[in-house]
Amino acid sequence: MKISYGKQTIRSDDIKAVTKSLKKDYITQGSQISKFENDLKKSFNAKYCSVVSSGTAALHLSGKSLGWKKDDIIITSPITFLASANTIEYSGAKTDLVDINKETYCIDPEKLEDKIKKYKLNKRKIKAVIAVDYAGHPCDWKTLRMLANKYNFKLINDNCHALGSYYLNDPYYAVKYADIVTQSFHPVKAITTGEGGAIITNNSLIDDKVRLLKSHGIRKELKSDKMWLNDMSQLGFNYRLTDFQCALGSSQLRKLNSFIMKRNKIAKFYRYSLADIKEIILPKESRGIRHSYHLFPIQIKFSEISITKEIFFKKMFDLGIQLQVHYVPIYHHSYYRKKYKFNKANYQNAETYYNQTCSLPIYPDLKKKDLEYIIKSIKKVIYEKK
Numbered sequence: 001m002k003i004s005y006g007k008q009t010i011r012s013d014d015i016k017a018v019t020k021s022l023k024k025d026y027i028t029q030g031s032q033i034s035k036f037e038n039d040l041k042k043s044f045n046a047k048y049c050s051v052v053s054s055g056t057a058a059l060h061l062s063g064k065s066l067g068w069k070k071d072d073i074i075i076t077s078p079i080t081f082l083a084s085a086n087t088i089e090y091s092g093a094k095t096d097l098v099d100i101n102k103e104t105y106c107i108d109p110e111k112l113e114d115k116i117k118k119y120k121l122n123k124r125k126i127k128a129v130i131a132v133d134y135a136g137h138p139c140d141w142k143t144l145r146m147l148a149n150k151y152n153f154k155l156i157n158d159n160c161h162a163l164g165s166y167y168l169n170d171p172y173y174a175v176k177y178a179d180i181v182t183q184s185f186h187p188v189k190a191i192t193t194g195e196g197g198a199i200i201t202n203n204s205l206i207d208d209k210v211r212l213l214k215s216h217g218i219r220k221e222l223k224s225d226k227m228w229l230n231d232m233s234q235l236g237f238n239y240r241l242t243d244f245q246c247a248l249g250s251s252q253l254r255k256l257n258s259f260i261m262k263r264n265k266i267a268k269f270y271r272y273s274l275a276d277i278k279e280i281i282l283p284k285e286s287r288g289i290r291h292s293y294h295l296f297p298i299q300i301k302f303s304e305i306s307i308t309k310e311i312f313f314k315k316m317f318d319l320g321i322q323l324q325v326h327y328v329p330i331y332h333h334s335y336y337r338k339k340y341k342f343n344k345a346n347y348q349n350a351e352t353y354y355n356q357t358c359s360l361p362i363y364p365d366l367k368k369k370d371l372e373y374i375i376k377s378i379k380k381v382i383y384e385k386k
């Protein structure tokens with residue numbers, strides 16, 4: 001038996017949708033693109049949506065559309081995938097990190113304000129914050145929006161984990177609080193297009209810029225009688241998503257709610273089955289949220305059991321269960337360590353979390369017998385050594 005921490009869910013209607021799209025004349029920029037963009041707009045109750053080739057491309061173009069440049073200061077969380085921070089580096093701006101809240105594992109708004117005040121004392125202001133709805137648990141968006149208004153910075157919701165989440169019982173929270181929302185449709189995410197991503201916003205200027213930059217910075221000269229004429233006004237990229245990927249995206253999006261319900265059912269099973277192990281800390285669900293459970297990260301107090309994290313992972317692997325760690329903190333990576341010399345002491349919650357966290361398998365196609373086997377294996381590995 002081999003069970004990984006995440007996996008796509010592809011049904012026969014998905015395959016049908018892709019096959020149909022592949023039989024059309026335009027397999028790159030066909031009609032499915034705007035269809036998927038409109039479907040996403042509806043899901044977010046947003047004015048604009050532009051699909052791109054990955055979540056990383058979505059973040060890159062977010063920074064580009066906001067005009068980040070050298071010496072700007074952009075802040076993100078240390079507990080996120082590298083792409084959230086790398087996008088700051090692409091623009092030449094300075095990456096800074098603010099510790100996580102130890103219950104939600106999302107960026108801590110109080111510590112963020114402390115950091116902003118410190119910059120202010122040195123007559124510097126921050127340009128933007130990339131807050132990550134980690135694992136599918138929304139950040140404290142009300143406070144983040146209040147801070148963005150108070151200190152005049154832009155807010156990006158790296159929402160790559162949280163398609164289908166609710167905040168304050170609101171399924172449309174993401175675009176309501178953030179200036180830009182980014183999505184990834186990588187196979188382990190809530191829905192997939194293979195690789196893929198999207199930028200969702202209510203700001204027409206941002207959407208305009210993103211559309212230009214995702215296709216080489218070229219615009220067709222519609223006013224000219226020279227039918228071939230186009231103009232590259234800005235240095236852009238090829239970050240386009242294909243028609244057949246969008247056909248898959250729309251087909252997957254129709255099933256989003258059932259996928260999230262299945263993930264919640266699995267989370268409930270884990271909660272119930274692990275509740276009696278006092279060395280395990282389960283992820284929190286704050287009031288008013290619907291957790292979309294992209295991940296189910298538990299913390300194991302390894303100092304209170306007699307095995308190390310390394311041995312735990314190895315033994316689970318030998319039992320056919322591939323756990324994962326989300327994430328090695330950004331400031332541990334040699335690129336960031338050498339460049340910024342971040343002080344670990346400023347990231348105590350992230351450090352503790354990293355030392356204890358491990359993501360259990362969660363995806364809609366996990367069977368009851370798989371879940372029972374996972375629980376049995378965890379108990380075996382933890383208690384066997386005692």
Ligand SMILES: Cc1ncc(COP(=O)(O)O)c(C=O)c1O
Binds near residue numbers: 056080160197
């Ligand atoms: C929080 C977060 N941001 C951004 C990305 C990048 O998305 P992609 O893999 O589609 O480039 C990921 C992907 O894992 C992610 O987890």
